[in-house]
Amino acid sequence: MFKKILVVEDFDVINTGIRTALEEMGIQQIEYAFYCDEAYYKIKKADLNNEPFNLVISDLSFENDGTPQHLKSGEELIEKIRLEFSDLKIIVFSIEDKSFRIQHLYKDLNIQGYVWKNRNGLKELKKAIDSVFATNLFYISPDLNSVIHPKKALEIKDFDIFIILNLSKGLLQEDISKKLKRKGIQPSSTSAVEKRLKLLKEHFNANNPAHLVAIAKDFGLI
Incomplete structure (x- = not known):
């Protein structure tokens, strides 16, 4: 199982739920970042210290509280990560369900999992972590499965x-x-x-x- 995970989420109540889920899975090293800039510097520092993160779990949207930020969204953070840490595994945990955004994250930014932040989100997050650790298959919440695996592809004419x-x-x-x-x-x-x-x-x-x-x-x- 993953030994060191970074959670990028700006709401305490969500962080508490994620922490509980990760601890139930026996993960000991869990760090948190409330801002995308902070997350990037944590990833950079860990790599320089030869103590890299094995997995990043990130939201896509972050509330603007007035703190100056270069990276203003989870998508921008993931783009930055992919430029420097191409092998770092990433799971997105978000309420976003727009197919074109998920397709972009999956196809262009090579994330390993996408979990919809709904009432079953934390259960699905645990399944996603298990799947990403054990396989090379992309994991997506069942409710969003048709986004990546459509029943019938539409041919654009x-x-x-x-x-x-x-x-x-x-x-x-x-x-x-x-x-x-x-x-x-x-x-x-x-x-x-x-x-x-x-x-x-x-x-x-x-x-x-x-x-x-x-x-x-x-x-x-x-």
């Missing part, structure tokens, strides 16, 4: 790019439908645009068309 691109230009669904008809692209009805837009928002877990456009830009689709 030129038709979808056309819709999103025109949304980014401020066009309404009716206007997009008219442009499709002028170009001879089928389907072109307003209802077809509406249905495909609904499917795209569900696939990317977007709250609204503007959010969908932002996600598409993040993925380099437009």
